[in-house]
Amino acid sequence: MVDYIDDNEIPVFIINGFLEAGKTAFIKYTMGEDYFQIDGNTLLIVCEEGEVEYDKKELSRYNTKLVTVDSEDELKPSYLEELRESSKAERVIIEYNGMWDPTRLILPEAWVLYQQITIFNGATLTSYLNNMKALMGPMLKNTELCIVNRCDGKKDEELLDWKRKLRPMLTSDSAIVMENRYGEIPLETLPEELPYDIEAKIIEIKPEDFGIWFFDAKDNPERYKGKFVSFTACIMKSRAFPEDCFVPGRMAMTCCEADMTFIGYMAHYSGLSAFANHAWVKLRAKVDIRYQKEYGGEGPFLEVTEMALTGEIKEPVGF
Helix, strand or coil: CCCCCCCCCEEEEEEECCCCCCHHHHHHHHHCCHHHCCCCEEEEEECCCCCCCCCHHHHHHCCEEEEECCCHHHCCHHHHHHHHHHHCEEEEEEECCCCCCHHHCCCCCCEEEEEEEEEEECCCHHHHHHHCHHHHHHHHCCCCEEEEECCCCCCHHHHHHHHHHHHHHCCCCCEEEEEECCEEECHHHCCCCCCCCCCCCEEECCHHHHHHHHHHHHHCHHHCCCCEEEEEEEEECCCCCCCCEEEEEEEEECCCCCCEEEEECCEECCCHHHCCCCCEEEEEEEEEEEEECCCCEEEEEEEEEEEEECCCCCCCECC
16 A cells, blocks of 8 residues: 555456455445545446446546456456556456455556455355355455445454454454444444453463453553563574563464464563473563554564473464
């Protein structure tokens, strides 16, 4: 994603999601909004046809040319640029096919991904999370905004479960929005029951709860500031880190076995030199909030007070 596009670049908006997620309805609504209007032409590339159709008169009113693409193989940079030139488009909207991998899409030179939005239907999301999570990982990788619509009648527990499972597949600055017929559901007000005692003198984080703690601390760092946490983790050292600093963390499987990543927060321990890189330890640390260039901003920082060698946890963190 970019914050600014110069006159020589073509902004691209990718609207992603499975069939019947509401992509077409979202695009039609957005095209009518004042903030989305431009003086030039728009190229709309549709990669699958759903239950909602575009109105030709409406597209003409917004200077938009629609092109349908039936195969992922058609999305070659040369063909995409040919479509843009023939339509004299100054921006491109792609309604992507949810069964295609968007990370394989190569844009023509001067085309810039301005925003990728992924939309899910709340009526079918649980089934997709249980059965098609491997497809959802690539779909969400570059997503700036994830929208779950049609959440009517869903219990708080299910909404929170969706949030926990979607969050690891998104980037750290991505947003999740859930909607019902009345509008956006304020997720921060949902009563979330954490699997550990947040009010304990020392918050004991079990191995199976490490992922929940990691993302809850990322989203709600003030909840942990000044408190002590204890957990088992693997030491990751780097010459790029300040003296006696490291990351105690775990390998996490965000969507499938092929998509593994190391998660953890920057920490400091004065006795770090006594421990080898990649050693497994049980530690106790006081949580602070500090700016870290590795985060690109402020985030949890662990001041370790105790640390001892322990056994390896072979199973990766799951969500």
